[in-house]
Every structure is written in structure tokens, then in C-alpha cells.
Amino acid sequence: MKVGILSGGGDAPGINAVIRAVVRKGIQHHKYEILGIRDGWRGLLENKFLSLDLKTSSGILTRGGSILGTSRTNPFKHKDGSKRIIRNAEKAKIEAVVVIGGEDTLGVAYKMSELGLKCVGVPKTIDNDLAGTDYTFGFNTAVAIATEALDRLHTTAEAHHRVMILEVMGRYTGWIAVESGMAGGADSILIPERPFDIQEVCNHIRRRQERDRNFCTIVVAEGAKPKGGGEIVYGETVDEFGHAHLGGVGYYIGKEIEKRLGIETRVVVLGHIQRGGSPTAYDRILATRYGIAAVDLVNKRKFGYMVALKGKKISSTPLREVVSKRKTVDLELFKAASIFFG
Numbered sequence: 001m002k003v004g005i006l007s008g009g010g011d012a013p014g015i016n017a018v019i020r021a022v023v024r025k026g027i028q029h030h031k032y033e034i035l036g037i038r039d040g041w042r043g044l045l046e047n048k049f050l051s052l053d054l055k056t057s058s059g060i061l062t063r064g065g066s067i068l069g070t071s072r073t074n075p076f077k078h079k080d081g082s083k084r085i086i087r088n089a090e091k092a093k094i095e096a097v098v099v100i101g102g103e104d105t106l107g108v109a110y111k112m113s114e115l116g117l118k119c120v121g122v123p124k125t126i127d128n129d130l131a132g133t134d135y136t137f138g139f140n141t142a143v144a145i146a147t148e149a150l151d152r153l154h155t156t157a158e159a160h161h162r163v164m165i166l167e168v169m170g171r172y173t174g175w176i177a178v179e180s181g182m183a184g185g186a187d188s189i190l191i192p193e194r195p196f197d198i199q200e201v202c203n204h205i206r207r208r209q210e211r212d213r214n215f216c217t218i219v220v221a222e223g224a225k226p227k228g229g230g231e232i233v234y235g236e237t238v239d240e241f242g243h244a245h246l247g248g249v250g251y252y253i254g255k256e257i258e259k260r261l262g263i264e265t266r267v268v269v270l271g272h273i274q275r276g277g278s279p280t281a282y283d284r285i286l287a288t289r290y291g292i293a294a295v296d297l298v299n300k301r302k303f304g305y306m307v308a309l310k311g312k313k314i315s316s317t318p319l320r321e322v323v324s325k326r327k328t329v330d331l332e333l334f335k336a337a338s339i340f341f342g
Contacts, residue, residue, distance in 0.1 A: 002033040003298055004094040005052070007066040008040030008073065008105030012124050012138025013279030014287035016060040016067055018100050021291025023057040030299050035094060040101070041108055042073040044085045049092060061284060064277045066100075074240035075108060082115055089117060096298045098291075100124045102136070103323065104241040106306060110319040113304040120297045121306030121319055122290045126275050129173040131325045132317030133308035137287040142169065142274040143179045149270055150184030150217060157215040163205060163257055163265040167250030169274050170221030171243065174329050176274070181219040182337045188216070189337055190253070192223035193329050198256045204342030205261060220253060222246040247271075289314050 005022050007015045019036070026032035036050035037043035050056075050068065060067055075081030089097070096118040099109040102125035109119040123130045126142035146168050157164040166186075168176045174191025181189035188204050190196045205216045223246055225231050234247035247269065254265040279287065286309065293307040293314045305316040 001095050002093050003096050004035045004037050005098040006037035006040050007068055007070045007100040009102045011065050011070050012126050013064045013141040014137035014283040016063045017284050017287035018122055018291040020057045020060050021288045022295050023052050025292045025295040036068045039069040040071040040073050041075050042071045044088050047088050062278050072239045077240045098294045107323040110323050118303040120294050122294050128175040129327050131327045132322040135309050137283045140282040141280045142176050144280050145274050146180035147183040154217050161214040163216045163263050165218045165250045165254050165267045167220050167269045171223040174221040177219045177221040178329055186217050186219040188218045188341050190220040190224040195225050195227040197227050202260050207342040220250055224249050
């Protein structure tokens with residue numbers, strides 16, 4: 001059997017670990033031929049492939065990014081896109097596709113599987129917002145990077161008696177903000193699930209001042225929005241899945257704090273640093289387990305499913321259940337974090 005593999009959407013630390021596992025298990029245990037599909041779904045639209053073997057997949061476990069490349073390509077936005085993908089897969093003699101991606105990429109996998117392309121999904125997003133799995137690989141690394149940044153900002157905030165705002169990724173959910181904020185001892189955490197009241201944020205800072213704590217650290221997810229307001233966007237353009245480029249909420253909050261309290265405020269937008277570089281040990285292991293499980297689903301002819309982590313065990317979830325809802329922050333976790341606000 002010839003098995004294709006692609007990675008779509010934003011990159012996440014651990015993609016290469018998945019590819020390595022798929023190649024190793026697929027070739028050595030199932031005698032499959034593995035074909036890499038370049039740049040996500042675009043590769044199947046444009047017939048861009050890379051033959052993968054034990055040599056080409058060697059030494060990639062620790063590498064960030066994706067040796068196959070990635071893109072935010074939506075085939076359904078291209079003329080006859082779905083038909084071209086089916087036709088090109090047949091021409092390349094691809095009998096199954098392992099799809100590494102988040103909500104958008106796996107949403108395409110679900111639609112394509114309904115049209116006859118045999119797909120198995122692997123959950124990948126640093127936002128950790130995919131339904132059907134406890135954790136997505138890449139998330140642990142992003143939290144670790146954000147936590148280290150917050151640790152470093154804490155010391156300079158204290159030295160200069162400033163408010164330091166760290167803007168992290170999280171379009172619709174605040175998993176990175178909550179977990180890094182808790183780990184880094186943030187004095188306030190703002191997430192998309194709970195529109196924030198800027199006056200309440202200022203009140204947290206005032207309470208700290210009353211205790212002679214003349215500095216403050218705030219973590220905000222890029223998709224957080226003020227009560228009664230909308231998302232703050234970086235530009236007017238949207239990608240092929242209709243997503244605007246978010247960014248700037250940290251600067252909005254910083255200006256409001258300076259205006260209302262007269263306290264010097266600095267903003268750090270962590271951006272793509274969160275998704276770059278080498279994955280943590282946890283993400284390397286999780287991604288490896290996912291890759292092995294994905295090949296096993298192919299071998300069992302269990303298509304239209306995504307591999308998933310439930311507790312400590314790897315299981316599978318139907319793609320239709322993954323794309324129909326989003327996993328938002330557990331508000332009990334947020335409530336625990338809020339004990340330390342202000």
C-alpha cells in the first residue's frame with residue numbers, strides 16, 4: 001500500500017516526530033510505501049510529492065517545523081479542488097492519507113473522506129482546542145516557551161516597577177494563556193472565553209499597589225476581547241478558511257492601563273516564537289505515539305477517524321465529531337488561576 005502524509009495549517013513542534021513515526025512503523029512493520037505531500041493540501045492540488053524512507057526521516061525527531069512544509073490551503077476554495085485532489089491521489093496511487101492538522105485541515109480531511117479519499121487524522125495545534133482529544137501535540141512546547149517568557153518578564157517588571165503584558169496565541173481559546181499564566185504566576189489572565197472588563201484589570205493592579213507590589217504581569221490571548229467589543233485584528237486580509245490575522249489586544253490593554261492608572265506599561269507579543277524550534281520531550285513522545293497509532297488505523301482500514309489521547313491511552317475519534325465543536329478552556333481551571341489575580 002502507498003500511504004501519503006501531509007501537514008497543514010500553522011506549524012507546531014512535533015510534526016516531524018509524527019512523520020518519522022509514520023515512516024518507521026509503516027515501512028518496517030507494514031511494508032508500506034510512504035509518500036510525503038508537500039505544503040499541506042496544496043501538494044495534492046499541485047502534484048508536489050516527496051518520497052519518504054528510513055534515511056530521509058532519520059534525525060528529524062528534534063526538529064521544529066515540517067520537512068514537508070505546510071500551508072493554509074482550502075481545496076474547496078479552488079476551482080474543482082476536491083475533484084483534483086481525488087484525481088491526483090489516484091494518479092499517484094495513494095491509497096490512504098495521514099493528515100496532520102488542526103480544525104481547518106482536519107475539516108478538509110473529513111469532507112474529503114466523505115468524497116472517497118481515505119483519511120486518518122493526527123491532532124496538531126498549539127492552541128489545544130481540538131475536540132475529541134485531551135491534548136494536541138505542540139501545545140506543551142508553546143506553554144513552556146510562554147512560561148519562560150513570563151518568568152523573564154517578571155524580573156524586569158519588578159526592577160522597573162512596570163506593568164508587563166505578554167500577548168500569546170489563542171484565536172478562540174485561551175489554553176496557552178491559562179496554563180502559562182498559572183505556571184508563570186501571572187497577576188491577570190485574559191482569554192477569549194471570557195470577555196474582559198478593562199476596569200477590572202486596573203482594579204487588580206490597584207490591589208497589588210495597596211500591598212506595595214508596584215509591578216504586575218498580565219497574560220492575554222490574542223483572541224481576547226473587551227466586553228461589548230470584538231476581536232482586535234492586525235490587518236484586513238483573511239486566509240482561505242476565513243480567519244483574520246489577529247494581534248494588538250496587548251497594546252490596546254497597555255494604552256488603557258497607562259491612561260487610567262498612569263503606570264508605565266510594556267507589551268511583548270510572543271507570536272511565532274511559540275510555535276518554532278525544538279519540541280519538548282512530552283511533545284516528542286506524544287507526536288511519536290500519534291504517528292504510530294495513525295499507521296495502525298490505516299492498517300485496520302479505519303478511515304475517517306483521528307487518533308486521540310484520552311487519559312494516558314491513545315484511542316481514536318470520528319472526524320465528524322472533531323470538526324463539529326471546539327474544546328474551550330475548562331472554566332474550573334480558569335477559576336483556580338483567578339485566585340491569584342491582583
